[in-house]
Amino acid sequence: xxxxxxxxxxxxxxxxxxxxxxxxxxxxxxxxxxxxxxxxxxxxxxxxxxxxxxxxxxxxxxxxxxxxxxxxxxxxxxxxxxxxxxxxxxxxxxxxxxxxxxxxxxxxxxxxxxxxxxxxxxxxxxxxxxxxxxxxxxxxxxxxxxxxxxxxxxxxxxxxxxxxxxxxxxxxxxxxxxxxxxxxxxxxxxxxxxxxxxxxxxxxxxxxxxxxxxxxxxxxxxxxxxxxxxxxxxxxxxxxxxxxxxxxxxxxxxxxxxxxxxxxxxxxxxxxxxxxxxxxxxxxxxxxxxxxxxxxxxxxxxxxxxxxxxxxxxxxxxxxxxxxxxxxxxxxxxxxxxxxxxxxxxxxxx
Amino acid sequence: xxxxxxxxxxxxxxxxxxxxxxxxxxxxxxxxxxxxxxxxxxxxxxxxxxxxxxxxxxxxxxxxxxxxxxxxxxxxxxxxxxxxxxxxxxxxxxxxxxxxxxxxxxxxxxxxxxxxxxxxxxxxxxxxxxxxxxxxxxxxxxxxxxxxxxxxxxxxxxxxxxxxxxxxxxxxxxxxxxxxxxxxxxxxxxxxxxxxxxxxxxxxxxxxxxxxxxxxxxxxxxxxxxxxxxxxxxxxxxxxxxxxxxxxxxxxxxxxxxxxxxxxxxxxxxxxxxxxxxxxxxxxxxxxxxxxxxxxxxxxxxxxxxxxxxxxxxxxxxxxxxxxxxxxxxxxxxxxxxx
Numbered sequence: 001x002x003x004x005x006x007x008x009x010x011x012x013x014x015x016x017x018x019x020x021x022x023x024x025x026x027x028x029x030x031x032x033x034x035x036x037x038x039x040x041x042x043x044x045x046x047x048x049x050x051x052x053x054x055x056x057x058x059x060x061x062x063x064x065x066x067x068x069x070x071x072x073x074x075x076x077x078x079x080x081x082x083x084x085x086x087x088x089x090x091x092x093x094x095x096x097x098x099x100x101x102x103x104x105x106x107x108x109x110x111x112x113x114x115x116x117x118x119x120x121x122x123x124x125x126x127x128x129x130x131x132x133x134x135x136x137x138x139x140x141x142x143x144x145x146x147x148x149x150x151x152x153x154x155x156x157x158x159x160x161x162x163x164x165x166x167x168x169x170x171x172x173x174x175x176x177x178x179x180x181x182x183x184x185x186x187x188x189x190x191x192x193x194x195x196x197x198x199x200x201x202x203x204x205x206x207x208x209x210x211x212x213x214x215x216x217x218x219x220x221x222x223x224x225x226x227x228x229x230x231x232x233x234x235x236x237x238x239x240x241x242x243x244x245x246x247x248x249x250x251x252x253x254x255x256x257x258x259x260x261x262x263x264x265x266x267x268x269x270x271x272x273x274x275x276x277x278x279x280x281x282x283x284x285x286x287x288x289x290x291x292x293x294x295x296x297x298x299x300x301x302x303x304x305x306x307x308x309x310x311x312x313x314x315x316x317x318x319x320x321x322x323x324x325x326x327x328x329x330x331x332x333x334x335x336x337x338x339x340x341x342x343x344x345x346x347x348x349x350x
Numbered sequence: 351x352x353x354x355x356x357x358x359x360x361x362x363x364x365x366x367x368x369x370x371x372x373x374x375x376x377x378x379x380x381x382x383x384x385x386x387x388x389x390x391x392x393x394x395x396x397x398x399x400x401x402x403x404x405x406x407x408x409x410x411x412x413x414x415x416x417x418x419x420x421x422x423x424x425x426x427x428x429x430x431x432x433x434x435x436x437x438x439x440x441x442x443x444x445x446x447x448x449x450x451x452x453x454x455x456x457x458x459x460x461x462x463x464x465x466x467x468x469x470x471x472x473x474x475x476x477x478x479x480x481x482x483x484x485x486x487x488x489x490x491x492x493x494x495x496x497x498x499x500x501x502x503x504x505x506x507x508x509x510x511x512x513x514x515x516x517x518x519x520x521x522x523x524x525x526x527x528x529x530x531x532x533x534x535x536x537x538x539x540x541x542x543x544x545x546x547x548x549x550x551x552x553x554x555x556x557x558x559x560x561x562x563x564x565x566x567x568x569x570x571x572x573x574x575x576x577x578x579x580x581x582x583x584x585x586x587x588x589x590x591x592x593x594x595x596x597x598x599x600x601x602x603x604x605x606x607x608x609x610x611x612x613x614x615x616x617x618x619x620x621x622x623x624x625x626x627x628x629x630x631x632x633x634x635x636x637x638x639x640x641x642x643x644x645x646x647x648x649x650x651x652x653x654x655x656x657x658x659x660x661x662x663x664x665x666x667x668x669x670x671x672x673x674x675x676x677x678x679x680x681x682x683x684x685x686x687x688x689x
Contacts, residue, residue: 015431041442041503042434167382167402302632 005031006320009067009091011058011082012074013037013046016096016123019309020071021050026310029317034065058082062089069320072096075171076182080109083120087113092320093120094313097185101175103337110330121316124189124328124336126244128308128315131257131264135248136194138266144250147195150231151247152187155239164212177206177347178216180235184343187233189328189336190246197227199335204343209238216350222343233343244305260305262298263291351375353567354416354455356403356444357423359385362460362523365560366420371395373564378412380423403440406447413447416455418567424500430492437496438503445507456514456573458566459504463521463552463578464494468643473609476650477552479519479576489640514573516566521580521651525556526675532594532601533587535612535636535646542602544591545636546609546646550584555671558664565660572659580651581664581671587646589668597672609646616642 008030010017017035024030036055037043047054055061062070062085070086072079072095080100083093093113099122100106113120126132138144162168163179172182204222208215218237223230229248244259253268265287271279298304315327353370357363358379368390370377378397385391391398401408403423413419421444425436448454463477467484471477487495501517508515524530533551534542554562562579566572585593591604616639623631635641656662666674 014435015429018431039439039442041438041499045434045438045499167405300632301627301630 005029006068006317007031007033007065008069008071009034009036009061009065010046010071010073011036011061011086012072012096013039013042014073016306017046017071017073019125019306020073020094020313021046023310023313024071025050027314027317029314029321030069033067034061036061059085062086062091067091069094069317076101077171077174080105083109084112087116087118087120090116090118092118092316094123094316095120096123097189098122098175098182098337098340099333100337103334103341106334106337110334114330119316119319119326120330120333121312121319121326121328122185122189122333122336123309123312124186124193124333125306125308125312126186126190126259127193127328128311129259129262129305130307131259131262132190132193132246132308134264135246135255135257138255139194139248139250143253143266143268144248144255145252147227147229147248147250149247149249150191150195150226150229151234151245152190152231153234153236153243153245153247154183154187155236155241155243156183157240157242158215158218158237159210159212164210164214166214173214173216173350176216176344176349177220178214178350180206180215180217180220181340181344181347183235184220184233184340185336186244187235188339188343189332191226191231191233192332192335192339194246194248195226195229195231197229199339200225201339201342202231204346206347208348213350217348220343224339224342261291262295262305263288351417351567352378352415353418353420354378354380354409354412355420355422356380356440357421359383360422361525361528362520362556362559363422364390365525365556366422366563367396369557369560369564370420370567373567375564375567378409378416380409380412404435404443406443410447413444413455414451418456418458419444419448420458420460420563420567421504422460424497426493428492430488430495433492433496434499438499441500441503445503448513449507449511454511454513456516456567457504457508458516458518458563459501460563461501461517461519462493462497463519463580464490464644465498465501465519466644468647468649469640471647471649473648474650476652477578478652479578479655490644491641494644508574516569516572516574517576518563518566519576519578520559520562521552521554521578523556523559524553524675525671526678528556529594529599529601530590532591532599532604534591534602534604535607537602540602542604543636544587544604544606545612545642546648547588547604547606548586549609549646549648550651551587551590552580552584552649552651553590554579554581555664555666555668555675557674558666558671561665562656562660562662565662569660575655575659577656577659578651578653579656579662580653581668582653584651585668593668593672596669597676599672599676609648612636612642612646613639 032052034053043054070091072082175181202224206217207219220235223232246257255266257264318324319326353375359381425433467482470482487498531537535545536543619637
């Protein structure tokens with residue numbers, strides 16, 4: 001897709017960097033010229049595995065490597081400062097979510113990029129997962145009719161996660177809503193991606209059910225309207241099994257997508273009207289059985305819920321090369337950030 | 351002596367703390383969470399610091415006062431990045447502080463048998479301190495890779511600073527709650543597969559291991575040494591299983607599978623992996639030839655170097671250790687180790 005290769009560096013060599021570095025090392029469109037981490041050992045280990053140069057100071061790396069693109073993969077509190085430095089060094093930026101701590105902060109960052117003729121893309125990778133792609137196609141084809149409801153629900157036990165580690169310090173503890181707020185851009189970003197129309201604010205109920213102070217919050221039930229659809233975003237650290245489920249309900253049919261145990265099922269009128277329910281159950285059963293085998297196969301070959309990352313990065317590099325628009329537009333990023341800010345108005349703070 | 355112990359509340363750390371106290375040392379224990387048990391944590395000779403190695407503010411003064419640092423802290427489960435943070439970055443933080451000291455304490459670093467290259471030794475061969483280390487550690491999993499990186503860090507630090515360093519590599523440390531499934535490779539509720547039933551366990555009872563570590567605190571000749579710590583005589587997998595069952599440890603019935611058969615199965619899986627998955631298949635330990643060898647290959651594990659350098663000998667035989675392990679108050683032991 002991309003004609004000539006772009007030079008790239010990675011700032012932050014933690015877990016998510018693995019997805020980015022695998023993409024970079026496999027892509028003919030990208031030439032990795034440096035990695036940076038505050039830990040010399042981690043920087044060296046990463047550089048050795050991906051055959052590049054290790055740095056522990058990002059400004060030193062930007063000056064020495066002169067990259068055309070920068071991946072900012074550090075804790076959220078550092079995103080804006082690092083992205084601004086990268087833009088000032090003349091590089092396009094892809095940044096982990098949330099790109100900024102608030103919509104005004106994101107607006108300033110995007111404006112900074114625009115004045116320099118550069119792009120900033122937030123890693124809303126779930127937009128590019130198989131299930132979401134299928135859902136968007138189904139909505140686009142009109143399979144669901146007019147979408148009147150969208151639920152984006154995450155169940156994820158945070159109590160044993162790094163967010164709850166009193167020693168490490170919650171990397172998003174500075175945000176109202178804490179750990180839940182960290183994942184909210186994924187949820188709201190999907191709604192913005194799937195639905196059109198004017199936004200009307202709703203409300204949100206937040207809680208810290210576990211009582212773990214470091215988490216700040218671990219439960220959320222929020223809603224708002226986008227166009228004709230009522231959107232509900234929910235998060236629970238207590239509910240099991242862990243899942244990331246999107247359900248779109250329309251005037252003609254509905255579709256349910258699971259992103260962590262991937263499956264997608266479209267319920268539409270099938271067969272005689274009297275038997276539609278039964279036929280849909282049979283089709284859904286077959287669909288789930290097939291999904292189980294595919295999931296097992298994917299687990300064996302190490303293909304997980306991050307499989308949207310390379311697709312997003314492919315789009316980012318095409319946009320950076322001037323061949324295409326950004327895979328997540330500035331408008332969508334701003335819209336997402338504003339909705340997240342609204343949902344977080346009543347969120348608890350540290 | 352003032353002894354600073356990282357990872358002190360762990361399974362081995364608790365035993366080392368007890369052994370160090372028994373030897374007359376004062377102990378400062380770095381723990382991530384307040385210990386739940388009373389012994390040895392309520393003793394006056396123990397100071398407890400609740401903190402994290404990656405945040406030196408809580409423990410820097412204790413290290414400055416220490417005569418010896420016993421470095422046990424490591425993360426043994428989770429993703430490679432979880433283990434890298436908890437094992438390698440933590441060690442980096444400790445070494446950064448040690449590097450600032452004019453008169454640094456001796457560092458007794460607890461590594462692991464996992465760093466050895468088992469594929470390089472023929473069946474029936476001898477694995478000792480001179481054996482080759484694994485060259486492709488990522489193929490053996492995150493624990494092997496991060497412990498190897500950790501050991502390299504402490505060695506480079508010692509070479510750069512001239513500080514005293516003893517590296518101990520214990521075998522499979524076992525004790526109450528850490529039964530290694532009696533040596534079984536795949537353990538269900540009623541039955542388990544006993545791979546390599548005649549292979550040596552390369553095991554060391556936790557209190558015997560703690561004795562060796564405490565001996566390394568003071569032994570002048572240990573500086574610069576690398577020492578494997580395993581009991582002798584080494585029980586076979588079967589003998590270990592039988593000994594645990596004899597004292598009432600609940601284990602499923604063992605179905606013996608010769609190592610050669612297990613190895614052949616892993617070979618077939620490897621061929622399928624290469625042909626169908628391009629070598630990218632995620633395999634469990636029992637289907638991965640390299641990890642299988644690391645656990646079940648029939649090898650000999652001498653401990654003469656440990657005996658000679660530390661003047662150590664296993665205080666408890668297998669049968670005595672089994673009796674002690676099942677009789678001990680479970681609340682006074684640390685959490686079950688993952689490996």
